[in-house]
Amino acid sequence: MKYGAIDIGTNAARLLVGEVETIGGHSFVKKISYTRVPLRLGEEVFTSGKISKKKSEDFVKTIQAFKLISEIFEVTQLRAVATSAMREATNSAKIIDKIREATNVEVEVISGDEEAELIFGTFFLLDFDKTMPFIVIDVGGGSTEVSVFEGGERVASKSFEIGTLRLLKEKVKHSIWLEIHDWIAQHVDLKSPHHIYGTGGNINKVHKLLGAGHMESLSLKEMKSLREELNTMSVEERVDVYQLKPDRADVIVPALNIYIYILEELKSKKIIVPKIGLSDGMVYQMHKSATRKKP
Numbered sequence: 001m002k003y004g005a006i007d008i009g010t011n012a013a014r015l016l017v018g019e020v021e022t023i024g025g026h027s028f029v030k031k032i033s034y035t036r037v038p039l040r041l042g043e044e045v046f047t048s049g050k051i052s053k054k055k056s057e058d059f060v061k062t063i064q065a066f067k068l069i070s071e072i073f074e075v076t077q078l079r080a081v082a083t084s085a086m087r088e089a090t091n092s093a094k095i096i097d098k099i100r101e102a103t104n105v106e107v108e109v110i111s112g113d114e115e116a117e118l119i120f121g122t123f124f125l126l127d128f129d130k131t132m133p134f135i136v137i138d139v140g141g142g143s144t145e146v147s148v149f150e151g152g153e154r155v156a157s158k159s160f161e162i163g164t165l166r167l168l169k170e171k172v173k174h175s176i177w178l179e180i181h182d183w184i185a186q187h188v189d190l191k192s193p194h195h196i197y198g199t200g201g202n203i204n205k206v207h208k209l210l211g212a213g214h215m216e217s218l219s220l221k222e223m224k225s226l227r228e229e230l231n232t233m234s235v236e237e238r239v240d241v242y243q244l245k246p247d248r249a250d251v252i253v254p255a256l257n258i259y260i261y262i263l264e265e266l267k268s269k270k271i272i273v274p275k276i277g278l279s280d281g282m283v284y285q286m287h288k289s290a291t292r293k294k295p
Contacts, residue, residue, distance in 0.1 A: 001290060002032060004070035005282035006063065006080035008107065010042035010141025010165050011251060012201070013059075015066040016279035017073045020287040027125055029280045033073055037062045038247035041085035042141045042165035050091045059095060063103050077286050080107045081278070083115055084142025084163060112159025116145045118281035119199055120154065125284070126215075126274055134195040135188065135266065139202060139258045141165040141251065146180070146262065148187055148194075156187035162258060164202060164251035177261065184265045196263065198271045202248070202255030207273040209242055217270040220263050227256040 005016045017033040039062060044051055070078050086092045086109045096107045119138060130152040138145040140163045147157040162176045210222055230238055230253050238249040263271060
């Protein structure tokens with residue numbers, strides 16, 4: 001069965017049409033179609049606290065388009081969730097009503113914890129030793145989630161109000177960096193080795209720019225070198241040289257700043273990028289729910 005997962009992020013809205021396949025006893029989310037629209041809800045929310053009429057109209061049109069694409073692929077179920085920007089927008093309830101009236105799609109505004117849970121649902125499909133301690137860093141446009149796992153169980157998790165668009169708009173409190181430092185000191189045994197995993201569109205793009213292979217780790221050194229190179233370029237030059245989309249070219253450096261800072265706080269020199277995200281987790285959860293309901 002095919003499922004449609006709409007992820008309404010702070011920087012972009014995405015639709016993943018996918019299905020869960022099992023080969024040799026190993027399940028994975030097969031991506032059939034992926035559509036991304038750079039809505040940038042956070043640009044307005046982090047400045048004025050709400051989403052403008054023009055942006056809300058674009059938002060409705062985006063969901064209409066996503067619904068049509070889902071119908072073309074004959075999805076069994078369509079789910080839409082919104083994260084940081086919609087959590088903070090004062091008019092999010094009104095916009096959700098407009099979307100429901102125009103498309104019959106119900107948008108759920110989920111917490112940082114719910115967002116992390118969905119991502120981790122698919123994470124455990126990956127082929128790695130889950131008994132080894134590991135940490136997942138997910139950097140979005142409006143928030144960053146850090147989760148610590150030991151013995152296959154999540155033992156600590158925190159959503160921090162720092163993200164790429166929030167940094168770009170200079171809406172991040174300086175104290176957040178100290179908050180991350182203190183939280184890691186309290187919840188992570190830095191003497192014990194941890195595998196570090198990174199999720200999010202920006203780290204996926206960094207992984208590609210650095211030419212890394214599937215599940216091949218990135219070194220802190222090469223991430224710093226890329227950041228230094230990108231820092232010398234204008235947004236237009238990044239688009240030309242690295243073939244980045246404009247809405248990726250301006251947020252990739254803030255993303256690197258967050259990942260690098262957390263890696264240094266964790267005393268880690270590398271990060272693994274599995275290239276899975278919220279929409280993958282949504283597809284997998286819908287599949288599991290449908291499977292449980294079968295007689």
